[in-house]
Amino acid sequence: MTAPDVTINDLTVTFRRGGVRALDGISLRLPAGMVGLLGPNGAGKTTFLRVLTGVLLPTSGTVAVDGTELTSRGRRREVRATTGYLPQELGLYPDLTARQFLDYLALLKGLTDRRARRARVEEVLDLVSLGEVANRKLKTYSGGMKRRVGIAQAILNDPRLLIVDEPTVGLDPEERLRFRSLLATLAGDRTVLLSTHIVDDIVQTCPNVVVIERGHVAFQGAIGDLAARAEGTVWHVTRPATAPPPDLPTVTVTPGMTGATYRVISSAPPAPDAEPVSATVEDGYIALMHGAAPQRAQHPGSNLHAI
Numbered sequence: 001m002t003a004p005d006v007t008i009n010d011l012t013v014t015f016r017r018g019g020v021r022a023l024d025g026i027s028l029r030l031p032a033g034m035v036g037l038l039g040p041n042g043a044g045k046t047t048f049l050r051v052l053t054g055v056l057l058p059t060s061g062t063v064a065v066d067g068t069e070l071t072s073r074g075r076r077r078e079v080r081a082t083t084g085y086l087p088q089e090l091g092l093y094p095d096l097t098a099r100q101f102l103d104y105l106a107l108l109k110g111l112t113d114r115r116a117r118r119a120r121v122e123e124v125l126d127l128v129s130l131g132e133v134a135n136r137k138l139k140t141y142s143g144g145m146k147r148r149v150g151i152a153q154a155i156l157n158d159p160r161l162l163i164v165d166e167p168t169v170g171l172d173p174e175e176r177l178r179f180r181s182l183l184a185t186l187a188g189d190r191t192v193l194l195s196t197h198i199v200d201d202i203v204q205t206c207p208n209v210v211v212i213e214r215g216h217v218a219f220q221g222a223i224g225d226l227a228a229r230a231e232g233t234v235w236h237v238t239r240p241a242t243a244p245p246p247d248l249p250t251v252t253v254t255p256g257m258t259g260a261t262y263r264v265i266s267s268a269p270p271a272p273d274a275e276p277v278s279a280t281v282e283d284g285y286i287a288l289m290h291g292a293a294p295q296r297a298q299h300p301g302s303n304l305h306a307i
């Protein structure tokens with residue numbers, strides 16, 4: 001299997017209800033392997049994923065998978081055959097076992113040959129490490145197990161493009177880790193597009209990242225380059241508990257015995273005692289969201305509240 005060539009050109013989606021332009025001129029080419037998709041609430045991530053999976057037609061612009069454009073219903077069906085999708089909320093039938101549920105979905109996906117279907121269901125159950133519990137009803141599964149059933153249904157058709165929307169929300173740290181490594185394994189010879197709010201999930205698994213903000217591509221490139229955007233603009237500032245917080249984009253606040261240490265973004269030292277620190281991907285993301293990355297930063301001088 002080879003990863004598909006997914007090329008998006010000037011993609012726009014306007015919803016008639018509310019007249020919302022959810023995507024506004026998105027152009028990019030998805031790299032192979034794991035690709036992170038980041039963006040604040042309402043940025044347009046789910047809308048983007050729905051277009052890629054052929055669920056939603058764009059208002060204008062094109063999406064082509066290996067040169068096949070998603071512009072007609074017939075073609076969408078063709079592309080859907082090579083695409084797997086794990087939506088944010090996947091309805092599971094609680095009284096079915098995982099094996100029954102996957103068999104049912106495989107049938108809906110067109111695997112009509114009984115023997116081939118059963119073989120494929122066993123294969124995906126093994127891939128997501130649920131083979132041994134596949135005869136248990138889904139209502140007895142943990143959050144992480146349900147998410148793995150979700151991935152299993154998404155890969156039934158052995159898709160070359162796998163799209164997952166917020167898959168680790170609500171999982172405990174161990175389940176998250178396990179789920180992340182499952183995705184990384186699946187990305188070996190396909191493209192996996194992982195949409196999430198959890199920057200750490202992307203840092204741990206994705207060499208490349210796309211950031212969408214208000215329907216636009218705010219960044220696309222290597223994950224290290226996103227961190228590099230904030231280099232030289234990240235500071236630790238420690239203030240007493242009684243002092244107001246700095247009026248600057250703040251990445252983290254770490255409480256201490258006598259006050260709090262703020263990790264802030266500023267193009268110039270925000271205070272005489274500010275300590276420069278090296279930038280992480282999260283810093284790069286926050287800087288980007290606040291338009292505070294080096295090339296856009298403007299006002300030097302102190303912009304901390306007086307204490």
Ligand SMILES: Nc1ncnc2c1ncn2[C@@H]1O[C@H](COP(=O)(O)OP(=O)(O)OP(=O)(O)O)[C@@H](O)[C@H]1O
Pocket residue numbers: 015016017018020021022039040041042043044045046047048
């Ligand atoms: N079916 C719809 N009808 C009308 N407006 C919609 C519809 N779906 C999404 N929107 C609007 O489009 C914009 C983008 O929504 P979308 O769900 O794609 O964002 P998102 O980045 O996935 O957000 P979140 O991270 O909160 O899931 C929002 O303003 C949303 O309210």
